[in-house]
Amino acid sequence: MGINTDSPREALHIAGATGTMRVESLDYINNDQNGGDANGNGDLADDTYPLYVDSDGEFTLELQASSPTDGSDVFDHTSLPTSSVFLDSRDSNGEVTTTIGTYTITVNRPAILEVKYGISFEVYGSVLGTVLSDKMSRRIENFVMLSGDSRRYGPSSKSYTSRSSNSEVGRMYNGSSTYITLPAAGTYTVSFMGLVSSNMSSDASTTTSLATYVEFATGKDFVFMRLY
Template sequence: MKILVLLLFTIQISAQVGVNTTDPQQTLHVGSNTGTVRIESLDGDNSPYNAGDVDGDLDFTNNTYNLYVDALGNLTTEFKPLYNSNGSDAVDDAAIPVNFVTLTNSDTDGQADVQITLFEVTVARPAILEVKYNLSFDVYLDAAKTVISDNYARRISTYFVISGVGTRKYGPVSKCYSSGSTLSITGPMYNASTAYIQLPAAGKYDIQFYGEVSSNVKGGGGGTTSKAAYVEFATGYDAIFLRLH
């Protein structure tokens, strides 16, 4: 009787591999002044995130798409931000604790603000955070939604702050609203902005979005000329986009 014994060995080779080079400088080194790397799983026929020859000119070199690396080191053309409302309403005014802010005629500094919503981001290293937002609001004279008709302007501002990186207001943007007629049409208006923030270390960061309304404050003392206003935020379809770099 004959017995065949098959021995399987796992051999680990620590070496640098060179393609078109005899002196590789990295684990995988592709040499040549004109050489490129082609991964067919990422092309227009195999990847749903590669649009291929989108302009239809049969030139496959002038349609390029971003290449990303996921947490496992895999290469992909799929774009996955931290958060993307992607057409849905990012902030539901009925779901947030407080969606309005009131400014009175007697307000001493001529401004009032409210936190609209909050997002949490956790990073394992220092990073740059990209934030894009588009936040809606409606402007009235008071909580009864009386139409403003006094011809005085109210400034409605939006911005966000991030815990752990100071008190700076990021992405500030403002619009002024005024009306001289009770027949004026009300409805959602929008503030949109983009900002890039350096997150200095690993940890959790709170992104706090604020809305603010302000009007004139009389200079030199002697009281205020601020005008009453009532602003509701997140009344339309809001958009928020978060990405790490």
């Protein structure tokens, strides 16, 4: 069908350099995904919003998340067998890594995966909950990994130290966002990782690392993922 043309080149062809199309079901009056006059200058012409096509081929302003947590706690440390990690004082390289949780993503074409996360953690000197008091620093890091790829995506870390056994032990968070290329159709595993590292001990004759116990996901954690 042609509009402004007798020779349409597609099933629907709107001809003319100034040809436009208007869908009133997508305007700010009829669609709550349309923000209207977001900048408040009284001109709707300079406020635009992305238009998507859903799996049925219908236009929509709403971009659905692939794996939203919807305000729930995505990682419950009481039911995750590997959410806690212990860096032993005899560890030779001063670093230990654990997998906190995983997701499986299946795509039928190459895609881009957007990932945002916030993961909580608490730091102790032992599995008994001993408060650290040696004034030495520990680094607690979180990042994302994709099956078949050795890269660490969206790394976020904090350094923790304490000088007194009376120090307050509190919950902290790492958070980041990243984009991951899914190069072909297939099924991928997205893993949320936790890492703990320490200064090497000054007494190399007896120990090589600083003993550190970290419990990940003790608070309310979130994950947001969507495909492009």
